[in-house]
Amino acid sequence: MNRLVTQLVLPLVAATALAILVHLRWPADGFFLNLAAGFVGSLVTVGYIDWILRRHERERWKEADSRIQARLSKLASVTITEIRTSLGYGTEVFDRVAMGTGSAEVMRKEVLRVAIHVLSPTAEARIAALDQEQWRSFAANLQRASAECGVLLDRFGHRLEPEMIAVVLDLQQHLESAQTFWRVFPDVAGVPVAQLPKMKGSPEEMQAAWCGLAARDIRRVLELSTMLSVETSDVSM
DSSP states (O other): OHHHIIIIIHHHHHHHHHHHHHHHHOOGGGHHHHHHHHHHHHHHHHHHHHHHHHHHHHHHHHHHHHHHHHHHHHHHHHHHHHHHHHTTOOGGGSOHHHHTSOOHHHHHHHHHHHIIIIIHHHHHHHHHTOOHHHHHHHHHHHHHHHHHHHHHHHHHGGGSOHHHHHHHHHHHHHHHHTTHHHHHOTTTTTOOGGGOOOOSSOHHHHHHHHHHHHHHHHHHHHHHHHHHHHHHHHHHO
16 A cells, blocks of 8 residues: 555645646636646546455455464464463463353463463562473473564464564563573573672672563563454454
8 A cells, every 4th residue: 555655646636736736827718727636636536446356356365364363362372372381370360260161262361461461460479489391491481482483474474463563573582581590691691699609700690680681671561462353353353
């Protein structure tokens, strides 16, 4: 649509305006006014044809697009689940009534509620409490979610709106960033304070600072996952 506006619609609008201006200064027996009317007719024709083609394209891709949106919504839910289990939360954090309704929409909203109101506020404390093995599992879970972002973009990026692509890219970036502490300092992440290696400055402060950075990324991942789930739900509706 942007290309159509730039290459065709805008020149026609400019030509129409120019023809009207010339007519006002030099009537020429209505020649330029008729010319402007012709340009307007062309605009209407172009707009109508573009609308028809776009409607046909939407109908042709309707079923495929709905499945792509379902994959994106699943990515959001799986990412939240990976974080929930990595931080040591079980199913007790969910409302039993909501999860027992059998409604996919109600359960989806409950998962989002847990992400924003349970996981996000406690992310830093939970990450700081991870031991080395838990950090290993945590990083592996995040990497799986990041890889899925890449798969979706590679396979279906041409069918996604730019805003949606930006959300998925940001999600992938923060999933990768949250792993940095473990990838760079596996001998510090999750190590008990008494066993931290000697280094310049305070190893405890360094460990706390990196946990804080990871928590910030995780909070952003949860926020983006919620956005992704809500947007795909709105599209499907």
